[in-house]
Amino acid sequence: MAETENKTETKPPVKPEAAKPTNCAKCNKQFKNKLWYYKNGKYYCTKACWRASLKAQKPAAAA
Ligand SMILES: [Zn+2]
Numbered sequence: 001m002a003e004t005e006n007k008t009e010t011k012p013p014v015k016p017e018a019a020k021p022t023n024c025a026k027c028n029k030q031f032k033n034k035l036w037y038y039k040n041g042k043y044y045c046t047k048a049c050w051r052a053s054l055k056a057q058k059p060a061a062a063a
Contacts, residue, residue: 026053 021043023030029045037044044050 024049026050026056 021031021036021038024036024045025042026044026049031043031045037047037050039050042053044053
Protein backbone atom coordinates (compact mmCIF):
# COMPACT_ATOMS: atom_id res chain seq x y z
CA MET A 1 0.00 0.00 0.00
CA ALA A 2 1.58 3.17 -1.13
CA GLU A 3 0.13 6.28 0.22
CA THR A 4 0.64 9.12 -2.16
CA GLU A 5 -0.66 11.96 -0.21
CA ASN A 6 0.99 15.14 -1.15
CA LYS A 7 0.09 17.63 1.43
CA THR A 8 0.71 20.97 -0.07
CA GLU A 9 1.27 23.16 2.84
CA THR A 10 0.51 26.70 1.98
CA LYS A 11 3.27 28.42 3.73
CA PRO A 12 3.63 32.10 3.10
CA PRO A 13 6.87 32.91 1.37
CA VAL A 14 9.27 33.99 4.00
CA LYS A 15 10.67 37.21 2.79
CA PRO A 16 14.08 38.25 3.92
CA GLU A 17 12.53 40.90 5.98
CA ALA A 18 14.75 43.38 7.63
CA ALA A 19 16.00 41.78 10.77
CA LYS A 20 14.57 43.20 13.89
CA PRO A 21 16.83 45.70 15.44
CA THR A 22 18.69 44.22 18.32
CA ASN A 23 21.71 46.41 18.47
CA CYS A 24 22.36 50.06 18.16
CA ALA A 25 23.76 51.08 14.80
CA LYS A 26 26.15 53.40 16.52
CA CYS A 27 27.42 51.91 19.71
CA ASN A 28 26.24 48.39 18.90
CA LYS A 29 24.69 48.16 22.31
CA GLN A 30 21.89 45.68 22.63
CA PHE A 31 18.46 47.14 23.01
CA LYS A 32 17.13 46.35 26.40
CA ASN A 33 13.73 47.83 26.00
CA LYS A 34 11.52 48.30 23.00
CA LEU A 35 12.37 51.92 22.76
CA TRP A 36 14.77 52.91 20.10
CA TYR A 37 15.31 55.59 17.58
CA TYR A 38 14.70 54.72 13.98
CA LYS A 39 16.39 57.17 11.71
CA ASN A 40 17.39 56.80 8.09
CA GLY A 41 16.83 53.05 8.09
CA LYS A 42 18.98 52.49 11.12
CA TYR A 43 18.21 51.94 14.72
CA TYR A 44 19.82 53.67 17.60
CA CYS A 45 19.51 53.06 21.27
CA THR A 46 19.35 56.68 22.12
CA LYS A 47 18.95 59.98 20.45
CA ALA A 48 22.51 60.76 21.32
CA CYS A 49 23.70 57.77 19.31
CA TRP A 50 21.68 58.91 16.35
CA ARG A 51 23.13 62.36 16.49
CA ALA A 52 26.58 60.94 16.92
CA SER A 53 26.01 58.82 13.86
CA LEU A 54 24.88 61.83 11.93
CA LYS A 55 28.01 63.63 12.86
CA ALA A 56 30.05 60.65 11.80
CA GLN A 57 28.33 60.44 8.45
CA LYS A 58 28.35 64.08 7.54
CA PRO A 59 31.66 65.73 7.06
CA ALA A 60 32.33 68.68 9.25
CA ALA A 61 30.79 71.10 6.86
CA ALA A 62 30.04 74.60 7.89
CA ALA A 63 26.36 74.98 8.58
ZN1 LIG B 1 23.73 53.43 20.84
